[in-house]
Amino acid sequence: MKIILVCAGGLSSSLLVSKMKHEGLARNLTIDISAVGEPELLDHTEELDVVLIAPQIRYLEKKIKQALEPLGIKVAVIDGMAYGRLKGDVVLDQALALVE
Template structure:
């Protein structure tokens, strides 16, 4: 089992899959055992129950869901920086997740 689990949510779960692979490469480089996965907003509740992530990161296009998730969850909920998301900057998004979770 991974040391940390990061869940990304976007509108359809497609655009975020590239970001996931870039984040996984960055995590390997950092030497942190991390499970990172993406899901569509419509399936987010099921994935939360199934995977029990340490942090939930929302794509900018679903930022409107932030307060709803924050009110229901006891894990950090963050909106991914729009520029980092657009540039698919896996290292920066991973660094933000680790900072929020208190890793390193």
């Protein structure tokens, strides 16, 4: 499974990506998780399953969904509390729920 977190510049989500990767390892999941800035998102759609949008750019949700959902890529906004508290387990659960 390939998951991308998208934020304004791709940097603010890097800590959350680390927490999600750690949680995925603990669960023995085979996942590829990364963070990119919104301008670079469309360059990373190959084999992509889920895009999670940082709460601070939630206003881009409709635009991102219009571009990616026709490709079969699930899109959602990350829960603000989970994002702010760097709850990698909760955000990983959110991504997994999208593909079930």
